[in-house]
Structures are given as structure tokens and as C-alpha cells.
Amino acid sequence: MPNAPLTKMAVVGPALLGLALVVLCVMGFTFSADWQGLQLAYSEVVRADELRDINNLFLSTMKDAETGERGFLLTGEAQFLEPYNSSLLAIPILLDRFAVATKQYPEQFSRVQRLTRMTKDKFAELQQMVDIRSTKGAEAAIAIVATGRGKQSMDAIRELCAEIASYQTWQFLVRTNERQVKAERLMLVVVTGSIMLFGIIVVAAIVIRSASARQERLRAEIERSQVMLMTTFVSIGDAVITTDAEGNITFLNPVAQALTGWNQDDAMGKSLVLVFHIVNEHTRAVVENPVMKVLKNGQIVGLANHTVLMAKDGREIPIDDSGAPIRDGSGQMLGVVLVFRDITERRNAEDSLASSNAKIQNVLESITDGFLALDDEWKFVYANAAAEKILGWPKEQIAGKTIWQDFPKLLGSEVEANLRRVAADRTPAHFDSFYAPLNAWFELRAYPGHEKGITVYLNDISERKRSEMAITLSEQALRDSEARFRTAVQTMSEIVWTNNSDGQMMGEQSGWAAFTGQSFEESQGYGWAKAVHPDDAQPTIDEWNRSVAAERPFAFEHRVRRFDGVYRLFSIQAVPVRNEDGLIREWVGVHTDITDRRAAEAEISNTNILLRRSNADLEQFAYAASHDLQEPLRMVSIYSQMLKKKYEGKIDAEADTFIRFAVDGARQMDLLLRDLLAYSQATIEVVKGPATGVSAAKALQKALVNLNTAIEECGAHITYGDLPVVFMAEIHLVQLFQNLVGNAIKYRGEQIPFIHVGCRKEGTEWVFSVQDNGIGIEAPYLKQVFGVFKRLHGKQYPGTGIGLAICQRIVDRHGGRIWVQSEPGRGCTFLFTTAVGEQRV
């Protein structure tokens, strides 16, 4: 989860920042509010002091005014009026200061106004007293003083001043208290806020630290993956080119350099179109560059088929490629990566597959058997020309339809049942079947084919079938009673006739007449000979007369003209029928039409000749192929030995292993080819000439000489009894003994090998035996060991798995049998037979 730290950081960061801001705001707000309060409280204190000063000054000034007035009243001297007069000037100024100082406090302000009014009245009273003293004399004035009015008003003023002062003092106390509270709260806010900020800073520091560690890790990871990506690009087998968003090259890996013929330095910054020049293989038209397509559409694109890369040096390389956009996290296209590869080899493989398919098809088209391939839905996938001809059904017409649609009469027939069984059980089937709509017999061989489908070979065998049936019928008929014989005569396609004891045709011959179109008269006596082919007529009559004279059965073949003028070949069998006295009563003969059978036989023998020839060709081919393969193998073999000789122990242990594998592999291949050569020669030699009598003992001795090294190595004891002269090519008999004794040595057990070669006569055969005390063969493998390339053991027993196959082939070709008897751990005995005396090969 590489995104988690980022996400966490993205959430935690702003959260911490927000929290810090909130704390700061709260602190700021509280601070400013409380600070204002503090300021206010402080100004209150100042104001209270000022008021107290004004108050004191005011009261003393008032006292001065009253004292001056009293002095004047008593003395009448003007000098006493001086303090009074200066008070008169000072008081209004003090009252103004009062008013200014209390303006904010309406309660105080109204008191000050009241004081102003009272002071005005007081001064009016004082002025009145001064005026009275001046005009009416001291007694009048003192009399007024005595009324106490002056003292009364003065007390009221004093009282009011005291009220103002005490209110101000109270206000001062209240403000001081308030200031205390505010200061404490401020302290609390500052301390709490600081702690919180400290906490936030600590948390932020931790988060940032871990985030930067993660970032470091991520950067390392990115670097590593960049290195990996570059290494991958450089080392992968595909060619890789990357471009920027303008299609200019930013990177070519070595494969791309090799394919385009451009090196990295030259290609850098060049337009891709210049370096990656591609054309259509067939039209030679320039193909739209996939990178440009990607840049245009912003999608991954593949390349069209048959694209050829024109390399810088003019090489043309068929390639297969794809381009894909490179995008950053936000989806912005940064460039394009182009991946392509040389598909020359794949193309060659495809071409050779196609050509081998074509060869197979050629073979299928040229064989005389009809060949059909059906898919798992019973649709025709393929039909060769022969099938077309046999079925009388143009290929185009059957393609894509099912066999049941084209041949509806097959439904419910044994053909359907058989074909379905082949498809279901995946086992071959071989059967004959009559198909009414074509009025023909077919021989069908059906095999499980490709992917649940089946393949069918078919032959039109109508002719053969009909003649077989006719023969069966005629044989049956001949064994039947007279009556049934007569009935059969009318209905059979064979011609049954009777002649008298002299050998002359006498009486009605319905079969003969129907076939030849001869009238009754024409056929009588020797008249029948006129219907026989002119070349055959006289020899027939001569032979017939000889048989009649000797009274022995007559057998002949000749051509008889049918009523329509066509000659058909007949086989004729006739026997004399004797009466109770043993005298010949009449001759009964059967003409059997063997034209078709003869043709079929000729075809079969022709096919056999072809088959034999193609077998011989195949053997020649195997011989030539294994021989010609040895030449290049010799190069591999010798030069890997050269490598071993020059470099073994000089590169490293792994290289030594590789070289050893190469040397061993070449050696094994050499053995295989030699054995294959021997295998193919096993028959070639037979074909070359008839075997003359050869001494088996001599052949065995030659084989033992060839095996000398192996025998000495293991100290094998080899004995043999009386061995006859046999009719085989000596080279083959030597090979047989060499392979069988060689095997006995190779598959020896712990003990020293004891091997005995013997021979006994059984009926018309010599039975040779090679007996050993080796490891033996388990029962299930007794037959398998003779197959080509069949090996029961791994590397501990080296070999090619062809040796026994060669033996089998040699023995087969000489008309013998080969088999093995064994009990595991108790050795085994290989036995083979060959005819006593000369046999026909």
C-alpha cells in the first residue's frame, strides 16, 4: 500500500494546520478582548485618581471662596475678597474638568451637572452676601449668615462631592477586580494555547518525519524499479523503442538497435518514422507507423500482418509489434513504447507447416482410395478427388453439409452405427456396406480423426462383391438337388449346360441361349463354339475332345461373345455324370464369368507391386536420410570434441558440463543414425540377392569378433552348441547374433555373464536361442522390447532402442519369428526361427 502514507499525510497535515489556526484565533480573540478590558480598567484607575484630585481641588477652592467671603463680611476689607475672586475664576475650569472626566458615566455626569448648578447658586449667594456687606453694612450681612442658609448650601455641595468621590472609588474597586479576573483568564488562555501549540508542533514534527522517511523509501523504490525497467528493456529478447509525446526517440534497447540497424546515439531524438521504417510485405506500401497511431488515438495498437521492417542497412525483417501509450498518473501522455520482434523464424515455421500441409493434401489427392474427413458435427471438412469420383458428388456440393444431409439413406444403416461408434469410442472400424441409392458396395475404413472428428477411406468394391456373391451362390447351387439345380439354372448369372456323352450339345440350354443370344439350332452339336472368341475356339474344342475321350473333368478358360457382341472371360468346369452302370450319361458344365474377378485380381496385384515399390522407396529414403544426416552430425561431433579438447577445464565447470552434453549428444545421435541405417538396410540387402547357405557358427564367430571389446571388458563366458547351415544373408545373421549377444552382455546382472547360443530343429524350422543370466525382462515388456526406439532402461544401459527392432525386421523378412522368454532376475532367452532349407524371400 504505497499510497497510505501520502493519504495520511494529506489528511493529517491540513488537520494539524487547521487546529493550530483555531488555537491561535481563540488565543488572539481572547487576548484582544481581555486586553481591551485591561486597558479600560487601567484608564478607569487613572480617571478615578483624576476625579479624586479634581474633587479635592474643587472642595478646597470652594472652601477658599467661602473663607474669603466670610473674611470680607467680617472686616469689610477688600483684601479678603482676593481668594474669593480667584476661586470665582478657578471653579468653572474645575467644573469643566469634572464634566470631561465623568462624561462616560451618565450617573456621575448628572451629579456633576447638579454640582454645577449648586455651585452657581452658591456663588450667587456669596455674591449677594458680598453685595449686602458692601451696601448695607456688616450687621445686615451677619444677620443673613445667622440664618444658616450659607452653611446649608455648602454642606449640600460637600455631600455631593463626597458622593461623586465614593462612586468613583467604588467604580475603581469594581474595575480593579475585573482587571484581576481578565488578567487571570488571559494567563490561562496563553498557557493553554501554548501547550496546545507545542503539542501540535510535536505531532507535526513526528508526522513530517515519518512522511519524509516514506518519501525517501518511495524514491528508492522508484529508482530501483527504474533500474529494473532499464535492465528489462536492455535484456529482453523483444526490441523496445520509446518515444516522447512528439514521436521522437528517447530510447532503443540492444535488440531494437540490432533490428533497425541504428545505434542509440544516432537514433536519439530522431523521429521514429525515420528509424522504424515499415512497409507491407506484399504491396510495399508504407504502413502507418504504430507510434503515430498511438499518439493520435491514445490507444494500444497492434501491427497489421505482413509488416516488414526496413533496417538502416537495407535488410528486410518481418516483424510483429505493438505500441502502447506511456501516461503519467494524471493520464497525460508522455510518450509511446513500441515493442516488436523478428518473426522470420516463426514465418519460416508457418511456411514449412503450410507446405507440409500442402504435401499431405497432394498425397491425399493422388491416392486412389476415396478420403473423407468429417468434423464432430458430421460436416464434411475435406474430400479428395477420388472420393468425389466414387461418390459421384462434386466437392463443392458436399462442403459444409453433414454426411446425413448428403446421404440421407445412411441414417439408420449399419454405416451410421459404425461411424458413430468410431467417433464415440475413438477406435477404427473396417467394414463393407451396400449403399442402395448409388447401387454400389463400398469398403469403408474409418478412423478417429482430428478433434473428435473422423476420417473415412472408401473404395468402390461393387464388382468384387458381386462376383464373390455370384461364386458363393453358384457353389451353393451346384451342391443342391436336381430340382433346385434346375431352378437355379434359370436364375443364375452363371451358365449351366449339359452335353451328351459324346460331348455334343444337345437339347435346350436356356442359360447359354440367354447369354449368347444363340438360337436352339445354332448351339447344337459344336455350334456353341461359334460364340467362343475365334482365338479361343479351336483350343477349346481340342481340349474338350481330349477330356471327353479320357472321360476326365474338363477345366478351361475362354472368352464368350455376349448377345450384345461384348466378349466376357469365363472359367469353365465340366464333369461327366454317370448312370448306375458307370457309363457316362451326360456332361454337366458351368461357365462362370470371371471378367471382373480377373480385373480385380489384376488391380490387386498391381496395387501390391506399387505398395512394394513405395516400401522400397521409403527404405531407400530412410537409408539416404540417415546416411546424409551423418555428414553434418560429423561436424557437430568433431567440433564439439574440439571444444572439449581445447577448452575443457579452461572456462568454468558449467561450460565443461555443456560441452560434455554436446559431445555425448552427438555420440548418441551417431549411434542412432548407424542403427537406423542398419535397420533400413535389413531389407535392402534381402532384396538385393537370394541368400545362399551360410554357416551359423561362422556368423556367430564374426559377431563375437565384433563384440570383442565388450566381451573382454566384462569377462563374459560365451558358449555355443552345434549350429546348422541356414539360408540367410550372412551379414544379417551376423547382425542378429551381434545384437542378441550384445544385449545379453549389456543387460548383465551382478554376476559374470554366461551366454549360450543354441539351435534345435522343430518341424521345418530351426529354432535358435541366445540364453543369458542377466537382469531379465518383466512379463509386460516381453513384446514391447522389439519396437523401434523402445527402451526399458535409462542412461545406466546406453543404447538406441533399435537393436531388437533390427533383429525383428531381419527375422520377419526371412519368414521367421522372434520372441523372448524371461523371468526377472533369472536372465532371459531370445529365440528366433528360420526355415530349414532354402525359402523363398
Added chain:
Amino acid sequence: MNDTPVTILLVEDNPGDVYLVRLALQQSGLNFSLVEVSDGEEAMRYLNALSDDDTAPAPSFALLDLNLPRVDGKRVLERLKEIPKCSHTRAIVLTSSEYPADRADVDRLGADCYFHKPQDLEAFLKLGDLVVSMWSGESGAAAGSPS
């Protein structure tokens, strides 16, 4: 060994075998000079020129591959044997053929030795010893075929 190198004509189309023949001769210690010809046609041209030029010396040995492009090795052998001054040239046929008929043909054409190209490196290198032994006057026939 003489100071003058032994002239050896090698007619061989397989570069791998040319290398091996050269290596075999080098290892034998023989002082030799090798004329390499890589197909039958070229070999015929060489032999014709040799036949026309009286001063040109005949090679002491001719190592001939049988299976050559253009002109068959047997034809080259036949031509070699026709040239009078090559009558002392010893012809060694190098082949991988296993057809007994080939062996009979080259014997008839007068090859001095039949060397069956082996699958084994050491056996191939014995070709050098074979040439040396024939050069030292031992019987070429005695060296026989190592196959």
C-alpha cells in the same frame, strides 16, 4: 623431413573438414604447403593448368573429397591419374560414404588410400600420421583405411 615443403592438394568443399585436415597435417609435424580447392570444377581447372604448364611441379599428395559440388570427386581423381607428371602423386580419398560401390570405384580409378572421415576427432587427426607414413616411404596400402 626435407627442407622443401611437401605440396599437398586438398579438394574439399566443407570448411570444417578443411580446417581439420590442416590441423591434422600441422600436428603431424610435416613441413607442408597446402593448395586448397573447394569444388570439383575448380579442381579440374587447377589440374588442367598443371597439365598445360610443364614447369609447374606436381603435388606430392592429393586429398580428394568424393562428394563435391559441380564435378564429382571421382572425375577429379580420374583426371589426376591422366596427367603423366602426377603419376607419383599419391591420391587419398576422403569420404564419409558408406556405399561399398564408392570404395570399389575409387580403387579402380587408382586411389592410393581410402580415408573414411570418422566421427571421432582423434581418429580424424590420424590423417596427419597417415600422410607422414606414406611420405616416409612406408607402404600407403599398409596404412589402410582407419574406418
